[in-house]
Each structure stands twice: as structure tokens, then as C-alpha cells.
Amino acid sequence: MEDLVLVAREGKIATVTINRPNQLNALNGATIAALSSTMVELESDDDVRVIILTGSGEKSFVAGADIKEFANYSVEEGKELARKGHETLFNLIENLKKPVIAAVNGFALGGGLELAMSCHVRVASDNARMGLPEVSLGVIPGYGGTQRLPQLVGKGKAMEMIMTAGMIKADDALQWGLVNYVVSQDQLMEKCVEIASKTVANSGVAIATAMKAVNAGFQTGVNGFEAEIDAFGEAFGTDEFSEGTTAFIEKRKPEFK
Structure with a gap:
């Protein structure tokens, strides 16, 4: 079985890659757990100063949560799913002592966009598509989307994105303040490393x-x-x-x- 999360180190920068390309890097329970333990490990590693988070391949950062896992959950199981996700990964990243840069390489939908929003900086490739499609499934964003999206793009745009369940293009995400930069796919990691390198030089x-x-x-x-x-x-x-x-x-x- 392939590792769900890959880690590469170069100098003081660690790149974490979600490695489920055949499932467009969808977040299942095992992947969330692997990401969580990886982040905790890197936070305590004195040789790492900045973390870059991305998805494998060029199609998808994270195309959402793995719906098959929770399609038959009860109310209480649904609450526990969201609570555990917040504590295990999304709040963990937001409150990490080291900066995490999201390299959004393609689709960032549902839990994928929520994961990117929990990071401290977001850089998107020009083919990236972002959205919170949960209401089209009869549910709402449960990994911080209703809270972090308004913080980044404002209440009105957040309401529109959530209500329509639609995807927005990278240029719109840049204009709305959802991402910091938009670059071509082949320049994505280069731009992230540039930001990380400037950060590493500081305290x-x-x-x-x-x-x-x-x-x-x-x-x-x-x-x-x-x-x-x-x-x-x-x-x-x-x-x-x-x-x-x-x-x-x-x-x-x-x-x-």
C-alpha cells in the first residue's frame, strides 16, 4: 500500500504531498489521520521552518471528503466527524507554530478548500477550481468552511459560494482574496518555495x-x-x-x- 502522505525536505522547507491521485486526493479518515501526525511531527522538527502542502498530480489539490465513508452516518456520528476533523487537522494546521503554505494544484473542493483555508498562505495554479459544494449533497461545510471563508472573502461572497455550491476560477479566487497568488502550473512550487525561503530568513x-x-x-x-x-x-x-x-x-x- 502506498503512503497516503509523502514528505520531502530541502533545507529548512518540508513539502507534504497528499498521495491519493486515483481518488483526486480526497480526504478519508486515514488520510486526515496521516496528515495530522505528519504535521505534528514536522512542528517538533527543529530542522523544518516552513511547510508546503500540496496534492499529488496536476488535477487536484484535494477534491473533497470521501463521501462513501459517511453517507450512512447518524446525526451524532456526523457531529463527531466534524468535531474530530476540526481538532485533528484543520484547527491543528491553523494554530501550528510553523507557517503552512497551500500549493493549490487543481481542484480544491469541499474539505479540500477547507484544508487550503486552514493554511496560512495559499498559492493557486491557473487551472485551480475552488468551491464548497456541500449543499448540493444536502449537508453543509463541516470542516470550518462556514467560518474561514467569510474571514477571507467577506460574508456576501461566502454566502454566494456556499448557496450556489459552484466552483470559482483561480483568477476570481485571487480577486476575492481567497488566494494570495495565481501562477502557471509549472511555476506553482517555485512560487511557494520563494515565499517559504523569504520566511525562513526571519525569526x-x-x-x-x-x-x-x-x-x-x-x-x-x-x-x-x-x-x-x-x-x-x-x-x-x-x-x-x-x-x-x-x-x-x-x-x-x-x-x-
Whole structure:
């Protein structure tokens, strides 16, 4: 049996590839579990600073969840499916201490788009198609789609995408703010590596803290400005702050550990 998830390392960048090309990389329970354990492992790997997440082949990032797995679920089983998905993978990625860049190479539908939206940056190939088709199956997005999509594209566009269950093209996704860049298929990984390389040069501790502060602003009952103030102050007590400021004063490049 082939591995559901492949990992390649180059320098401080790890590329994670969902490896179910014959199923357009659809997310089943086993794949979600494999992705989750891979992300946890990479987060604790000091040699990895940035993660790029993509799907195998050129047709699909992730074409959705594996519907056959849950077609006969009960109400309680449905709730548990969504809850477990949030905790195991989607919230895990969003709150990871290392940046995750989604290389959206083709279809990103349903759980696939929700997976891309849980990442910190999204780059799409020009053949990418994105959408949340769940209402056409009599269900709703259950892996964060009703929450993260409005954060990225606004309430009105999110309502339209969810209600129509339609796919949008990469250029529309760029215009709406759903993705950061659109490039040709053969330039997709190159663009992701470019962003990752710029990120690697900076303080990993500061980046992790900044991402946590940004996420705080989207949490109910949390004051994002207060979270930023606390995180900003705490940065002054880190070795990386000392190195960064010393390097600036000495007019040299910092060497972050």
C-alpha cells in the first residue's frame, strides 16, 4: 500500500504531498489521520521552518471528503466527524507554530478548500477550481468552511459560494482574496518555495507568535489588540529579539537559531 502522505525536505522547507491521485486526493479518515501526525511531527522538527502542502498530480489539490465513508452516518456520528476533523487537522494546521503554505494544484473542493483555508498562505495554479459544494449533497461545510471563508472573502461572497455550491476560477479566487497568488502550473512550487525561503530568513519564534496574535483577532471573546500587546512584550525576552536587534545595530544579517 502506498503512503497516503509523502514528505520531502530541502533545507529548512518540508513539502507534504497528499498521495491519493486515483481518488483526486480526497480526504478519508486515514488520510486526515496521516496528515495530522505528519504535521505534528514536522512542528517538533527543529530542522523544518516552513511547510508546503500540496496534492499529488496536476488535477487536484484535494477534491473533497470521501463521501462513501459517511453517507450512512447518524446525526451524532456526523457531529463527531466534524468535531474530530476540526481538532485533528484543520484547527491543528491553523494554530501550528510553523507557517503552512497551500500549493493549490487543481481542484480544491469541499474539505479540500477547507484544508487550503486552514493554511496560512495559499498559492493557486491557473487551472485551480475552488468551491464548497456541500449543499448540493444536502449537508453543509463541516470542516470550518462556514467560518474561514467569510474571514477571507467577506460574508456576501461566502454566502454566494456556499448557496450556489459552484466552483470559482483561480483568477476570481485571487480577486476575492481567497488566494494570495495565481501562477502557471509549472511555476506553482517555485512560487511557494520563494515565499517559504523569504520566511525562513526571519525569526521562527517571532513568526509563530505573530501568527498566534493574528488568529486571536478572529476568536470569539478574545481581544486581538490585547493579545498583540502581550505577545509583543514577551518577544523582548527572547534570544531571537536579542540577536535581531544586535545584528541590526552591528549592520549584519541575523543568525536565528
